[in-house]
Every structure is written in C-alpha cells, then in structure tokens.
Amino acid sequence: MAARKKTSARKSNAAPQSRLRIAFSWLLRLAIVGMVALAVWLVYLDAQVRQQFDGKKWTLPAKVYARPLSLYPGQLLSAEQLQAELKWADYRESRGADRPGRYYRDGNRWIIYRRAFPFWDGREPARRIEVELRDDRVYRLRENNTDAALIRMEPQYIGGIFPSHNEDRELVRLDDVPPALVAALIVTEDKAFFEHWGISFRGIARAMVANVKAGRFVQGGSTLTQQLVKNFFLTNKRTLARKIQEAFMALLLELHYSKEEILQAYLNEVYLGQAGRRSINGFGLAARFYFGKSVKELDLGEMATLVGLVKGASYYNPRRNPERAKERRDLILGLMSENNIISDAQRMRAQGKPLLTADSNRAGQREYPAFLELARKQLQRDYRLEDLQTEGLHIFTTLDPWMQHAVEAAAQRQLNALESRSATLKNKLETAAVITSVDGGEVRALLGSRRAEFFGFNRALAAQRAIGSLAKPVVYLTALESGRYHWGSLIDDRPVSVSGPGGQLWQPQNYDHKSHGKIPMVDGLARSLNQATARLGMTIGLGQVADTFTRLGLQADIPPYPSILLGAISLSPFEVAGMYQTIASQGFVMPLRTIEAVTTASGDTLSSYSLTGEQRFDPAMMQWLRYGLEQVAERGTARRLTQHLAAPLAAKTGTTDDQRDAWLAGFDNRHLGVIWVGRDDNKPMPFTGSSAALPIWLDTFRTAGSEPLPAATALTMAPVNDQGQLVGKGCRGTLYPFISSRLPQQLTECEEVTLPEQKEEKKSWLDWLF
Amino acid sequence: MARLVVLSLLALSVLAGCSAVPPTPEQQQEDVGPAQLPHWQPGMMGAFTQGQHHPAVASLFAKAEQAREQSHWRSAMTYLDQARQIQPRNPAIFYRAAWVSLQMGDARQAEQLLQRGLVFAPQNSELSRRLKLLLAECLDAQGRVMEADSLRAQVAG
Numbered sequence: 001m002a003a004r005k006k007t008s009a010r011k012s013n014a015a016p017q018s019r020l021r022i023a024f025s026w027l028l029r030l031a032i033v034g035m036v037a038l039a040v041w042l043v044y045l046d047a048q049v050r051q052q053f054d055g056k057k058w059t060l061p062a063k064v065y066a067r068p069l070s071l072y073p074g075q076l077l078s079a080e081q082l083q084a085e086l087k088w089a090d091y092r093e094s095r096g097a098d099r100p101g102r103y104y105r106d107g108n109r110w111i112i113y114r115r116a117f118p119f120w121d122g123r124e125p126a127r128r129i130e131v132e133l134r135d136d137r138v139y140r141l142r143e144n145n146t147d148a149a150l151i152r153m154e155p156q157y158i159g160g161i162f163p164s165h166n167e168d169r170e171l172v173r174l175d176d177v178p179p180a181l182v183a184a185l186i187v188t189e190d191k192a193f194f195e196h197w198g199i200s201f202r203g204i205a206r207a208m209v210a211n212v213k214a215g216r217f218v219q220g221g222s223t224l225t226q227q228l229v230k231n232f233f234l235t236n237k238r239t240l241a242r243k244i245q246e247a248f249m250a251l252l253l254e255l256h257y258s259k260e261e262i263l264q265a266y267l268n269e270v271y272l273g274q275a276g277r278r279s280i281n282g283f284g285l286a287a288r289f290y291f292g293k294s295v296k297e298l299d300l301g302e303m304a305t306l307v308g309l310v311k312g313a314s315y316y317n318p319r320r321n322p323e324r325a326k327e328r329r330d331l332i333l334g335l336m337s338e339n340n341i342i343s344d345a346q347r348m349r350a351q352g353k354p355l356l357t358a359d360s361n362r363a364g365q366r367e368y369p370a371f372l373e374l375a376r377k378q379l380q381r382d383y384r385l386e387d388l389q390t391e392g393l394h395i396f397t398t399l400d401p402w403m404q405h406a407v408e409a410a411a412q413r414q415l416n417a418l419e420s421r422s423a424t425l426k427n428k429l430e431t432a433a434v435i436t437s438v439d440g441g442e443v444r445a446l447l448g449s450r451r452a453e454f455f456g457f458n459r460a461l462a463a464q465r466a467i468g469s470l471a472k473p474v475v476y477l478t479a480l481e482s483g484r485y486h487w488g489s490l491i492d493d494r495p496v497s498v499s500g501p502g503g504q505l506w507q508p509q510n511y512d513h514k515s516h517g518k519i520p521m522v523d524g525l526a527r528s529l530n531q532a533t534a535r536l537g538m539t540i541g542l543g544q545v546a547d548t549f550t551r552l553g554l555q556a557d558i559p560p561y562p563s564i565l566l567g568a569i570s571l572s573p574f575e576v577a578g579m580y581q582t583i584a585s586q587g588f589v590m591p592l593r594t595i596e597a598v599t600t601a602s603g604d605t606l607s608s609y610s611l612t613g614e615q616r617f618d619p620a621m622m623q624w625l626r627y628g629l630e631q632v633a634e635r636g637t638a639r640r641l642t643q644h645l646a647a648p649l650a651a652k653t654g655t656t657d658d659q660r661d662a663w664l665a666g667f668d669n670r671h672l673g674v675i676w677v678g679r680d681d682n683k684p685m686p687f688t689g690s691s692a693a694l695p696i697w698l699d700t701f702r703t704a705g706s707e708p709l710p711a712a713t714a715l716t717m718a719p720v721n722d723q724g725q726l727v728g729k730g731c732r733g734t735l736y737p738f739i740s741s742r743l744p745q746q747l748t749e750c751e752e753v754t755l756p757e758q759k760e761e762k763k764s765w766l767d768w769l770f
Numbered sequence: 771m772a773r774l775v776v777l778s779l780l781a782l783s784v785l786a787g788c789s790a791v792p793p794t795p796e797q798q799q800e801d802v803g804p805a806q807l808p809h810w811q812p813g814m815m816g817a818f819t820q821g822q823h824h825p826a827v828a829s830l831f832a833k834a835e836q837a838r839e840q841s842h843w844r845s846a847m848t849y850l851d852q853a854r855q856i857q858p859r860n861p862a863i864f865y866r867a868a869w870v871s872l873q874m875g876d877a878r879q880a881e882q883l884l885q886r887g888l889v890f891a892p893q894n895s896e897l898s899r900r901l902k903l904l905l906a907e908c909l910d911a912q913g914r915v916m917e918a919d920s921l922r923a924q925v926a927g
Contacts, residue, residue: 070826070852070855070856072795072824072825072826072856073824073825073826074793074794074795074796074797074798074824075794075795075826075856120848121833121845121848121849137794147825149825149826149828149829150825150826150829150830150856437855437858438858439854439858439859440854440855440858442855586889587889588886588889597848605844605845605848608844608845608847608848608851609851610847610848610850610851610854610867611851611854611867611883611886612879612882613882613886614882614885615882615885615886615888615889619889713892741893
C-alpha cells in the first residue's frame with residue numbers, strides 16, 4: 001500500500017513535472033516561432049526602411065513659375081510695377097543692396113541684387129544691377145559699371161502641381177541649414193540625439209514623469225529619429241503596436257544611416273504649416289513661407305520660431321497665434337542660450353525683437369488656381385500627371401503677375417461697384433477673364449472667379465455662355481472678305497423675320513427696339529445693331545459665316561442657324577479669346593499658350609515651347625476689320641474706353657438675351673482681353689456688356705498700362721458717297737478705309753465708281769422676303 | 771556773347787540728352803531691313819549676329835548663334851523666341867527662327883514663321899524678297915516644288 005502510495009506520490013510529482021516540461025517545451029517552441037516571426041518582421045521592416053530611405057524619399061510636386069520680368073533698355077516699365085514685382089519676389093529694401101534679395105531705390109535709380117536662379121536656358125549667378133527708369137521705361141541698365149543689354153529677374157513661384165496629400169517642400173542640404181537652427185532643434189526636441197540609438201529610455205522616463213505630474217499628456221518621449229519614422233513611414237494612429245514598430249524602425253534607421261543623414265531627412269520631412277490645400281513641409285519651404293527668405297538668411301528669432309512650430313504647427317502658427325508663437329520662440333531662445341548655442345546678449349536682442357512674418361497672401365507664396373489649372377491641362381499633353389506631381393519639375397509659364405493682379409483688383413472693384421447698385425445682387429455676380437499677348441498668344445492672366453484664389457469652378461475655361469454680339473465681327477469679316485462690301489456700304493437696318501424649322505420665327509430686335517433704315521456698314525458694328533447684322537449675315541450666307549468662325553480657330557461646332565449671327569453660340573471665355581486672338585494678331589491662328597519651358601529638378605531642360613500657328617488670313621483684311629472694331633471703341637458701344645485710354649483701341653461689347661451675359665473683347669497694341677460677367681444661375685442682370693464687362697477691361701488696362709494700336713499700314717482712306725459707293729479722290733463723300741492694294745486704279749474724279757465685285761452682286765432672295 | 775555761349779551749351783546739352791535716350795524696341799522693330807538678316811544661300815546661313823539690332827535682341831542672337839554652332843537647335847529656338855517676345859513684329863527674328871525650324875525638320879512651321887515675318891515686312895521690299903527666298907526653300911522641303919519655283923520666279927520678276 002505504502003509502496004503504491006509511494007508510487008502514486010511519485011506519479012503525482014512526475015505529472016506536474018511533465019506538464020511543466022510540456023509547457024516549457026511549448027513555450028520554447030512558441031518563443032522560437034516568435035523569434036523567427038520577429039526576425040522575419042525585422043527583416044521586412046529593415047527592407048522597408050532601407051528601400052524608402054535609400055530611394056527617392058519624397059514625391060516632389062512640380063513648381064510652377066510666372067514669366068521672369070525681363071529688363072532691357074527701352075522696355076515699358078513703371079516704377080509702380082518694378083516696386084510691386086520686387087515686393088512679390090520677397091526683395092527687401094536696404095541701403096547699398098549689399099546681398100542677393102536686397103534692393104535700394106534712389107529716385108529713378110534702382111540698385112537690385114538679383115538672386116541666383118536656375119532658368120530653363122541655364123543657371124545664372126546672383127547679379128547686382130542698376131536700373132534707371134524714365135517716362136515709364138527702362139532708360140539705362142548697368143552691371144559692374146558697364147551697360148547691360150538684358151537681365152531677367154527670377155520668376156515668382158505661382159503654385160505647385162501636388163499629389164493628393166498636397167505636401168510641398170523645398171529640399172535643403174544639412175550644410176545649407178544654419179548650425180544654430182540645427183542645434184536649437186536638437187536641444188528642444190531631442191537633447192540626447194547624438195547619444196542614443198534611435199530610442200531614448202531616459203527620454204521616455206522623463207516624459208512619463210512629466211505626464212504623470214501634469215495629469216495629462218504634456219510631453220512626448222519620441223526621439224527625432226522616432227518622429228522621422230512616424231512621419232516618414234507610418235500613419236498617425238496611436239496604438240501600442242505602431243509604437244513598437246516605430247521603435248524598431250528607429251533602431252534600424254540608426255543602424256544603417258549616420259546621424260547627419262537622419263537629421264537632414266528630418267529637416268526636410270517635418271510638417272510646419274498649412275497654406276490652403278498646401279502642406280508646408282521642411283525648414284526650407286517654411287523659411288520661404290513664413291519669412292520670405294531662404295533658410296540660410298534666417299535670423300536667430302526666426303530660427304527659434306520655426307523650431308517652435310515642430311511641437312504644433314497650427315497651435316504655434318506665428319500669423320494666427322502670434323502671442324503663443326512669441327512665447328514659444330522666447331522659450332527656445334532661452335534654451336539656446338542655456339546650452340551655449342547663443343550668448344546671453346544674443347538671446348536678449350532676439351527676444352527683444354517683435355515677431356515679424358511675411359504676408360502669407362503675397363504673390364510669391366499665394367497660388368493662382370485658374371491659371372494653374374490651364375497650365376496643368378496643357379502640360380498633360382506632354383507629361384503624365386504622376387510625373388508632374390512627383391518629379392520636382394520646374395515649370396516656367398507665361399503668367400504676368402502684374403497683369404494678373406491688375407485684372408483681379410479690377411474685377412473686385414468693379415463687381416462691388418455694380419452690386420452696390422442693387423441689394424438683391426449682393427455676391428450674385430461672377431466673372432471670368434482671359435488676357436493674352438496680341439502677337440504671341442501667351443496667356444498673361446486668367447481669372448476663373450471673382451475669388452481669385454479659389455480652387456473651384458473655373459469659369460474662364462469651363463463656363464459655356466452665349467456670346468451675343470461678340471459674334472458680330474465674324475459676320476462683318478465675312479462680308480468684307482466677300483468683296484461685296486466695304487465699311488461705307490449701305491446696309492439695311494429694318495425688321496427681320498426668318499422662319500426656322502418647326503415654323504418658329506426668328507425676329508431679332510435692336511437693343512433700343514428701333515429700326516434705323518439704311519446705314520453705313522460700319523455703324524452696324526459700332527452701334528451693334530442686331531437687325532442690320534442679321535440681314536447682312538443672311539445675305540452673305542450662314543454657311544460662309546459659320547466657315548469664318550472655324551477659320552478664326554474656333555473648334556466648337558457651329559450650326560448654320562440664323563441665330564449664330566447674333567451669337568446664340570455658347571463658348572467659354574477662353575474659346576472667345578482664341579477667336580479674337582486671330583483678329584488681334586492680324587490673322588495668325590495660334591494656340592493660347594501657358595508653358596514656356598519645363599526643366600528637371602536639377603535644371604536640365606525637358607521641353608521648351610515657341611510660337612506655333614498658321615497665318616490663315618490676309619493681314620490687310622484683318623486691319624480692315626480692325627477699323628470697324630476701332631470705331632466701336634471710338635464712337636460705338638465701347639466708346640468709354642477711348643475716353644480714358646489713348647486711341648485707337650479695338651473692342652466689341654456683347655450682351656445676350658435678357659442680359660444674362662455681359663462681355664467685352666478688346667485689344668490694344670500689346671494685349672488682348674476678354675471679360676465675361678454674369679450669374680452662375682444664368683438669371684438676367686440689369687447690366688450690359690458696356691456697363692458690366694467694359695469697366696473691368698478698362699480698369700485692368702489702366703492699371704497694367706495700355707498702348708494704342710499702330711496705324712493700319714495696309715489701308716488707304718478714300719471717299720464714299722451717300723449711296724455707299726467709292727468715289728474718286730477729292731470728291732465729296734465720307735472717308736472710309738480701303739485695302740490699298742485692292743483699290744480700283746481707274747477712278748474718275750468725282751464720278752461714282754462701283755467696285756468691280758459689286759457689279760456682280762445680285763439681290764439676295766432674302767431681299768424679296770423682307 | 772556770353773549769353774550766346776550759354777545758350778549754345780544749353781542747346782547742345784539738350785541735344786546730347788535727346789540723343790542719349792535709348793531707342794525703344796518698338797521703334798527699332800519698325801526700322802528692320804535686309805541689313806538685319808544674316809547672309810544666306812541655299813542650305814547655308816551666315817551668323818545670327820549679323821546686322822544692327824536692339825541690344826537685348828542682339829544679346830539673344832549671340833546666344834542663339836552659340837547654340838546653333840553646337841547644333842543645339844532647341845536651345846537656339848528658345849533664345850529666338852525670347853527675342854520675339856521683346857520685338858514680336860521683327861521679321862529678322864522670324865527669319866532666323868524659320869531657319870532653325872527648318873534645321874529641326876519642321877518645314878511646315880518654318881513656312882508659317884516666314885509667312886508671319888512677311889506680315890511685318892513692307893510689301894515688295896528687299897526684306898520681303900529675302901524672306902520669300904527662304905520660304906521657297908521651306909516649300910521645297912515639303913515637296914511643294916512648283917509653288918517654290920513660282921515664288922522664286924515672282925521674287926526674280
């Protein structure tokens with residue numbers, strides 16, 4: 001029994017032992033499996049860390065620039081414009097202009113220390129130049145006391161083409177960052193940075209103590225390496241698993257890379273603010289964004305302010321929360337002094353300075369959404385969107401910031417003035433504008449909304465609105481080209497009635513609801529008479545008019561309906577500009593262009609673009625048409641233009657049915673401008689093209705500068721008698737222009753002469769109808 | 771006498787002041803003639819820098835010439851297009867740009883650039899004659915031989 005007991009006792013002792021052994025063996029197995037899994041995971045993490053850190057660390061959005069301001073003797077340039085362009089490019093006035101980014105003005109004489117810049121045709125070093133302005137022109141340009149022929153200012157940044165996360169950054173090398181900034185970052189965020197292996201137990205313990213003492217989260221224990229890992233590889237989720245992963249990755253990062261490499265990555269990665277949709281990352285861009293300077297140029301207070309943002313870019317934003325930001329700045333300056341980064345005197349001086357930031361809406365940092373959208377569309381013909389969003393390309397465009405600001409300000413002022421006339425109109429009016437260069441079709445300004453910085457519906461490109469009387473020049477051009485009409489030909493302004501399909505009658509009326517009888521053709525255009533134009537268009541043929549629309553470069557389908565004569569065609573302001581561009585350029589059909597060149601991040605040119613197009617019309621014919629448009633601006637519906645600007649100017653107003661759309665398309669010697677005003681809900685307005693769109697055009701050109709059109713060299717003035725017939729020189733009659741090369745040679749003195757083509761003219765069937 | 775001297779000096783200084791005013795690019799653009807075109811014979815063109823030009827345009831022609839010497843056609847075109855933006859109606863710029871286009875194998879665009887140059891060249895002038903001779907070359911390059919011959923005949927006539 002005893003033996004059995006003994007045996008059973010042994011058995012009962014052996015059982016727990018064997019269970020223990022089994023448990024131990026399972027634990028061991030589990031541990032081995034765990035170790036293997038951990039090893040596999042670590043290998044995976046290691047691969048991830050190395051792959052991402054060795055390769056391209058960041059997707060760099062394309063940086064888009066405006067046109068550079070070219071300076072050369074004789075160039076039109078007012079002091080106001082030069083001052084504005086310098087301000088927008090973050091130039092500071094300082095006596096002597098002793099370093100890049102500074103200028104000094106002494107009356108008409110300006111000394112500008114232009115910064116170095118990688119232009120699309122080569123990198124240019126910083127240059128100290130002297131510009132003398134006289135009578136709104138560059139009178140003299142000098143560099144190193146010798147005359148210079150041409151110097152470009154660096155172009156302004158006007159926006160980026162961002163991937164969906166909208167991160168933007170300006171990459172900096174560690175060598176470019178002032179040592180005081182780096183030191184301030186380390187003493188503030190991770191004092192033991194150069195001692196730990198990626199994680200700091202001392203830091204964690206210190207943070208825990210601080211948090212327990214405060215009863216809430218006041219301090220993090222993350223090292224700079226951990227912060228970098230969190231931002232660079234991981235999401236923002238706060239879980240234990242993610243924290244463990246972060247720690248391992250930090251260790252792996254430290255294992256493979258030097259402290260300097262990690263620090264440089266951190267300086268470029270860290271989130272430091274938000275500008276609309278754009279996320280400001282890295283100290284390079286933050287310096288530019290908050291202070292309008294490169295990171296090298298920061299003073300001690302500015303460095304401390306930026307370092308302060310690491311803890312909370314929104315909370316310590318120096319623009320929105322200046323007091324908090326100043327407090328934090330001063331705290332960091334104190335830490336810098338305690339750690340002998342700066343002297344006590346330096347700390348006191350820096351703390352004594354107010355917190356000054358550059359205006360966040362200044363031209364150099366704000367974006368131009370309407371123009372950017374067009375530029376992106378045009379770029380996507382040659383580039384993949386993904387490359388534009390990630391490769392850090394530099395895009396040089398045609399945007400003229402001076403013109404853009406002029407049109408934006410004009411739209412603001414004039415729409416406010418219009419809305420002030422009626423309480424029900426408040427914030428109801430919208431606008432769009434396209435400004436191009438007359439000869440090259442370069443888009444100089446684009447406005448897609450009255451809120452110029454709004455990334456939304458771009459009316460300049462996407463709004464399809466009836467063009468109304470903007471179609472009339474096309475009718476008159478067709479008439480002139482037919483050879484049967486000149487500007488003095490008499491045309492009939494009587495009621496018109498055309499039956500359309502389904503028996504509908506088209507009976508256009510004049511704006512004043514009157515008929516004016518026989519009028520010289522030029523009056524039909526200058527006074528924008530609907531009846532006269534409709535009759536003329538029906539006589540020369542709808543097919544011909546539709547064909548002229550197409551030849552002018554319009555790609556939209558133009559159905560040969562009578563209503564097209566008075567502009568029952570829906571087009572975007574951009575399409576209208578394309579059509580008028582052909583008229584303004586004397587018949588050269590060309591694409592409206594936003595891109596000058598594209599370079600890689602390192603400055604190699606990928607593409608450059610130059611003038612392309614087709615001379616599709618006889619330039620003399622376009623000068624002849626221009627005479628009619630000059631009369632619109634001289635004495636017709638747009639006469640207010642020449643009351644304020646030097647003539648001749650060419651223009652046409654447009655107003656659609658029930659005054660739903662107001663247009664003005666016009667050009668001077670340098671620029672073409674198309675302005676649209678209307679309501680998004682397409683409801684009528686108590687305004688016409690003359691009263692709503694014209695003031696914006698006028699205001700824009702007054703601010704930006706206007707040059708009258710040159711004389712029409714292909715035309716000769718000749719008298720036309722009361723019957724609208726060309727008569728010999730010296731005869732009584734009204735003088736009208738004719739294309740010199742087409743004037744009949746055999747003109748008898750004071751004898752009525754009929755143009756050869758007019759002999760062949762037969763009465764249209766329409767004359768029998770009306 | 772003293773008054774006369776003072777007045778003369780004043781008049782001279784005013785004149786000197788006037789003559790020192792740099793010509794505007796627009797004024798110089800108006801005066802472009804055949805002397806501003808490089809020498810040309812079929813297949814060969816003289817240096818882009820030949821002729822008197824507005825200093826800004828001349829400096830860009832010099833850069834374009836350097837690019838041309840290295841057969842960097844795109845680069846040459848970039849400089850010429852910058853010159854065109856300074857003097858958008860200067861036929862001498864279109865002439866050079868058309869020649870570069872031709873070297874780049876784009877005879878169609880070269881033709882259009884010359885047509886554009888002709889818009890700003892006085893009719894029946896030596897300048898327009900020179901533009902047309904190059905235009906005939908562009909037509910030849912497109913296989914439009916009859917049009918080219920007829921243009922040459924027109925120029926010769």
